[in-house]
Amino acid sequence: MRQALMRGLGAAVAAASLPLAMAQTEDPVAADFDKFRAIMEEANPAELFDAKGEQLWKTPGGPKKASLEKCDLGLGPGVVKGAYAQMPRYFADVDRVMDAEARIVHCMITLQGFKYEDLAKKPFSSATATPDPVSITTYVAANSAGMKFAPPQSHPKEKAAYAAGKEVFFYRAGAFDFSCASCHGVDGQRIRTQPLPNFTKPEQAIRAVQGWPGYRMTGGVMHTLQWRLNDCYRQQRFPEPGYTSEMLSALLTYLTVNAQGQEYKGPGIKR
Amino acid sequence: MADPMKIRATVEGDVTDVRVLMAHPMETGQRSQGGKKVPLHFIQNITAQLNGKTVFSADISQAISRNPVFAFKVKGAKAGDKITVIWKDNKGESRTDETTVRGGS
Numbered sequence: 001m002r003q004a005l006m007r008g009l010g011a012a013v014a015a016a017s018l019p020l021a022m023a024q025t026e027d028p029v030a031a032d033f034d035k036f037r038a039i040m041e042e043a044n045p046a047e048l049f050d051a052k053g054e055q056l057w058k059t060p061g062g063p064k065k066a067s068l069e070k071c072d073l074g075l076g077p078g079v080v081k082g083a084y085a086q087m088p089r090y091f092a093d094v095d096r097v098m099d100a101e102a103r104i105v106h107c108m109i110t111l112q113g114f115k116y117e118d119l120a121k122k123p124f125s126s127a128t129a130t131p132d133p134v135s136i137t138t139y140v141a142a143n144s145a146g147m148k149f150a151p152p153q154s155h156p157k158e159k160a161a162y163a164a165g166k167e168v169f170f171y172r173a174g175a176f177d178f179s180c181a182s183c184h185g186v187d188g189q190r191i192r193t194q195p196l197p198n199f200t201k202p203e204q205a206i207r208a209v210q211g212w213p214g215y216r217m218t219g220g221v222m223h224t225l226q227w228r229l230n231d232c233y234r235q236q237r238f239p240e241p242g243y244t245s246e247m248l249s250a251l252l253t254y255l256t257v258n259a260q261g262q263e264y265k266g267p268g269i270k271r
Numbered sequence: 272m273a274d275p276m277k278i279r280a281t282v283e284g285d286v287t288d289v290r291v292l293m294a295h296p297m298e299t300g301q302r303s304q305g306g307k308k309v310p311l312h313f314i315q316n317i318t319a320q321l322n323g324k325t326v327f328s329a330d331i332s333q334a335i336s337r338n339p340v341f342a343f344k345v346k347g348a349k350a351g352d353k354i355t356v357i358w359k360d361n362k363g364e365s366r367t368d369e370t371t372v373r374g375g376s
Contacts, residue, residue: 220338
C-alpha cells in the first residue's frame with residue numbers, strides 16, 4: 001500500500017517536471033486519442049452525411065425547385081472535385097472571399113431560393129436534426145480527400161482576407177480578454193487533457209482544418225468549421241459571430257493558408 | 272423514409288469483411304429535450320443476407336449508439352455476390368440496402 005503510494009507520488013513528480021514545450025506527437029494522451037480516432041475512422045458515420053449531402057446537391061429543392069449542380073465553388077459551375085481544398089477564395093459575383101460553407105449557403109440562396117434568415121436561424125447540428133448546409137459541406141469536403149490544401153492568394157481581396165483573419169486571430173476582447181492566439185498562438189499548451197496546437201506554425205496549423213467537417217462521437221452529430229469557430233468564440237465569451245460572415249471566412253483564410261501544401265484527409269471523426 | 276445505409280463488403284481469401292453504417296437516431300427513451308422525454312426509438316433487428324440467404328439475424332437494444340456501425344465477417348462469398356442488410360425498428364420502420372462484394376486489394 002505504502003509502496004504503491006510512493007510510486008504514485010514519483011509518477012506525479014515526474015509528470016510535473018516534464019518540459020512544457022513537449023511536442024504534440026510525443027504526448028502519450030494525444031497519442032492514445034490518435035489511436036482511438038484511427039480505429040473509428042475505419043467506419044466514420046460522416047459517410048452517411050456525405051451521402052445525404054450528395055443527394056441534396058443533386059436533387060432539385062428549395063422554393064425554386066433547383067438543384068445545386070450549377071453552383072460555382074470556384075472551379076467552375078458544378079465542379080465539386082477538389083473545390084474544398086482550394087477554399088476560402090475570392091468570388092467575383094459577390095465581391096468577397098468565401099469559405100466552403102459560406103459559398104454553399106450562397107448557392108442555396110441564389111439557385112434554390114432559400115432565405116439567409118431561415119438558414120442562419122438554426123445553422124448547427126443537434127442530436128435530432130442536421131441542417132442541409134452541414135450535409136452538403138460534408139459531401140463537398142469528401143470530394144477533396146487526399147488533396148493538398150491550396151487556397152489561392154493571388155487576388156488582392158484574398159490577401160486582404162488573410163491579413164484580416166490574422167488580425168482577428170490576435171484580437172483580444174470579451175469578458176476574458178481572450179484572443180484565438182491566447183490558446184492557439186503558443187507551443188505546448190493544453191486544456192485539461194487536450195493539447196492545443198499552435199496555429200501560427202504551418203505544421204500545427206493543419207490541425208485547425210484537418211478532420212473538419214467532423215463527426216462528433218459525443219452526441220453523434222456532424223459539425224462543420226463554421227460551428228467549430230462559433231464554439232471557440234462561445235468559449236472565449238465573445239459575442240456570437242455571424243453565420244458565414246466575412247469575418248469567419250477571413251479567419252478560415254488565415255488558418256487554411258497557414259496549413260497550405262498539406263494533405264486534406266477528408267471529413268473526420270472527433271471525440 | 273429513413274436515410275440509406277452505407278455498406279462495404281470486401282473479400283480477402285475466403286473471408287468477406289462487411290461494414291455497415293446505419294443512419295438512425297437510436298433514442299434510448301431516457302433523454303429529454305425541452306423538458307419532455309424523447310420517446311424510445313431504436314433498431315430492434317438487423318438481418319444480413321448473402322445472395323438472399325440469411326447469414327444472421329440479430330436483436331439489438333437501445334444501448335447501441337446513434338448512427339450505428341455494424342461489422343461482421345462472412346465465409347464463402349465471392350466477388351460479385353450480393354450482400355443485403357435489413358433493419359427494423361420499434362416504430363415498425365425498416366430499411367433494406369444491398370451491395371456487391373468487391374475483390375480485395
